[in-house]
Amino acid sequence: MMFPLVKQMAESPEPGHIRVWVSVASRVLGFTKQAYYKWRAKPESDREIEEAALVADIVQVHGDDPQFGYRLIADELRDLGWQVSERRVWRLCHVNQVFSTAHHAKRRKGSFVRYPAGDDLVCRDFTALAPNKVWVTDITEHKTGEGKLYLCAVKDLCGNRIVGWSIDRHMRASLAVAALEDAWLRRGKPAGVIVHSDRGSQFGSKQFIRACRQFGLVRSMGQAHTCADNAAMESFFALLQKNVLNQRKHWPTRAELRFQIVRWIEVTYNRRCRQRRLGRLTPVEYEMVCAPNLRLGA
Numbered sequence: 382m383m384f385p386l387v388k389q390m391a392e393s394p395e396p397g398h399i400r401v402w403v404s405v406a407s408r409v410l411g412f413t414k415q416a417y418y419k420w421r422a423k424p425e426s427d428r429e430i431e432e433a434a435l436v437a438d439i440v441q442v443h444g445d446d447p448q449f450g451y452r453l454i455a456d457e458l459r460d461l462g463w464q465v466s467e468r469r470v471w472r473l474c475h476v477n478q479v480f481s482t483a484h485h486a487k488r489r490k491g492s493f494v495r496y497p498a499g500d501d502l503v504c505r506d507f508t509a510l511a512p513n514k515v516w517v518t519d520i521t522e523h524k525t526g527e528g529k530l531y532l533c534a535v536k537d538l539c540g541n542r543i544v545g546w547s548i549d550r551h552m553r554a555s556l557a558v559a560a561l562e563d564a565w566l567r568r569g570k571p572a573g574v575i576v577h578s579d580r581g582s583q584f585g586s587k588q589f590i591r592a593c594r595q596f597g598l599v600r601s602m603g604q605a606h607t608c609a610d611n612a613a614m615e616s617f618f619a620l621l622q623k624n625v626l627n628q629r630k631h632w633p634t635r636a637e638l639r640f641q642i643v644r645w646i647e648v649t650y651n652r653r654c655r656q657r658r659l660g661r662l663t664p665v666e667y668e669m670v671c672a673p674n675l676r677l678g679a
Contacts, residue, residue, distance in 0.1 A: 387417060435463065436473055443479050446554050446586045450481040456551060502601035503577045507613040509538040512672050513571040516544065516564060518578050519614035520552055523626045526633040532642060533560035533583075535576075536617055537568075539671065541656060542664035543617070543646050544568055548639050554586035561589070565596045572597035580605045620654075621645065 387410070390401040407414050435458070442457045443449055449457070455470040474480065509515040515538045522531045531552040535545035545564025549556050561576065568574075576598045578584040584602065593600050603610025625645050632638040652665050659667040 388421065432473065435465065436477055438463070439470065439473060439477070439479055443474075445588050446582070447481070449553075451479075453553065454479075457553070500601065501577075501603055501610065502575050502599065503603070503610075505610060505612070507538055512537055512539040512668055513568055513574050514539060515575045515577060517611060517613045518557065518560060518576060518584070519611055519618065520556065520581065520583060521618045521621070522552065523632070523638060525635050525638050526631065527635050530632075530635045530638050530642075531556060532621075533557050534614070534617065534646070535560050535564035536614060537668075538613060540659060540664040540667040541613075541617075542651055542668060546643075546646060548642060550635060552583065554583045554588040557581075557583040557586075558588050558592045561592055561596070561598070565598070570596070573599060575599045575601050577601040577603070577611065579603050579608075579611045617650075620650070624649070 387401075387403060387406045390406065391403050403414055403417055407417065438458060438461060439454055442454050446453070451471040451474045452467055454474065455465060455467045458465055458470065503515060503517075507515075507517070516535050517538060518533065518535045520531055520533045522529050524530075528550060531549055533547045533552075533556045534543050536542070537544045544567055545560050545562075547556050547559035547563060549559075557578075565571070576593060578601070580602050583589060584600075590600065592598075608615055621642070625641055632641075650664070652663055655661045655663055656667075662670065
């Protein structure tokens with residue numbers, strides 16, 4: 382920090398100022414001339430250049446998800462290829478005033494963190510007269526020997542079919558966006574579909590909002606802390622817990638549990654589970670009856 386001042390004093394002084402030699406300044410301020418001239422040759426160190434790039438990525442990640450704290454930001458940075466510790470990310474976030482809005486927001490009793498939320502367009506009416514009119518989505522988790530595994534699923538309310546899903550080791554906004562994109566592509570890129578969710582930060586993130594706008598979908602969100610506003614997805618996750626996750630079995634790896642979840646969704650639930658509300662038809666059979674000409678993905 383003192384080298385720029387020494388450089389200024391050692392160069393041609395302004396009128397009325399006394400020139401101070403580098404040798405004199407080094408003795409008074411307690412540094413070596415070698416260190417000063419090394420700084421003159423390269424004013425910015427490699428670490429300073431690296432941290433400038435790192436801070437830029439931190440700001441970008443936080444801009445996409447303002448609810449992220451330094452731990453989740455560190456996870457995102459590792460996905461981007463950075464080899465960085467949580468302590469270093471915390472220091473840079475603190476220095477550059479990058480804080481989680483969820484952590485630092487002033488909360489009153491019964492309040493919740495505010496972010497761009499959609500209106501409730503479903504109002505607990507979990508029915509649809511035709512496919513691709515209303516989708517519901519949510520995220521669930523389960524433990525394995527390698528850590529937690531997260532599932533985001535998208536359900537069409539017409540036939541209760543799971544039309545899209547995404548599974549990963551994290552529950553960031555990209556998980557919800559991947560499930561939404563999977564559903565959109567499988568169903569033939571429909572426009573104007575209502576996508577209903579709870580008020581989880583993943584569904585209020587800039588990434589999810591941008592994806593809905595890009596795909597031509599309409600966002601809808603239930604009230605905070607009210608499971609009944611997304612009961613259609615809660616009922617599906619209850620079946621998943623009963624038939625797969627709550628079996629007396631230890632899942633040693635994420636890959637093994639992922640395989641069982643995908644197999645149950647695509648083979649058992651969509652094609653073999655007969656539902657009374659559907660006239661004892663499976664979701665796939667019901668869609669074939671009510672919309673035989675519906676363009677569906679594989």
